[in-house]
Amino acid sequence: MTAKTPAPVTLTGSHVRLEPLGRHHVADLFAVAHKDEEVFRWLSWSAPQHESDVAAIVEGYLTNAGCEPFAVIAADSGRAVGITCYYDCNAREEWVEIGGTWYGRSVWRSAVNTEAKLLLLTHAFEELGMGRVMWKTDNLNERSQNAIKRLGAQYEGTFRRARRRPDGTWRDTVYFSMLAEEWPAAKQRLTERLAAG
Structure with a gap:
């Protein structure tokens, strides 16, 4: 069976709701991240x-043909606190990337990222029929790498001199993935982590 290509959808959890990103989210996103260099350091x-x-x-997200972007809405406020996306889906080969993610600093080290990724992974594996989900991040972005590892993703390698950063230096890109057969155990760990608070 061929997987399905991601389409606009709303995914709802206890802490966050992922809804299709729109221009109406701009004010909320500006409020949580304006002038915060650390939020955008590796983007x-x-x-x-x-x-x-x-x-x-x-x-930029909305006009990227290979991107299905979501606004991450905090359940307690009803306001957008970040963005996350599906990228570069290949339904025939049953893979999709999760990326383009950023959150306002106020929700770092909270349940927001864990539940957002749980929602995206559940949708990718269980509803879209993906066999592989991927992540890519800057080799210097240890916070992102650690967050990806906590999801249960496996390190696959580093693509050296992959692209130029905004400051002109060259980025090496670290690759991670999770396979469909690894998903049930990862889902259980993520669900338990959310339940534990």
Whole structure:
């Protein structure tokens, strides 16, 4: 059976709701991340100084043909606190990448990322029929690498001199993946972690 290509969908958990990203999320996203260099340190953009900068970032997600972007909505406030995406899906080969993720610092070390990834992984493996989910991150971004490992993903290797960072230096890209047969154990661990608070 061939997997399905991701389409706009809303995924709801206890702590977060993932809904299709739209221009109406710009004000919330600016409020949680403006002028915070650490949030954008390893991304392709500089920290937004003005709401129009966030609007340009959102427009970039929305016009990327290989991207299915989600606004991450905190259940307690109903406001967008970040963005995460499916990228570069290949339904025939049954793989998809999760990436383009960032959150306002106020939700770091909270249940937000764990539940967002649980929702995305559940949808990818159980509803879209994917056999493999991938992540890529900057080799210097240890926080991201550790978060990916905590999901249960396996390190696959490093693609050297993969792309230029905004500051002109060259990024090596670290690759991780999770396979469908690894998903049940990973799902149990993630569910238990969320239940434990």
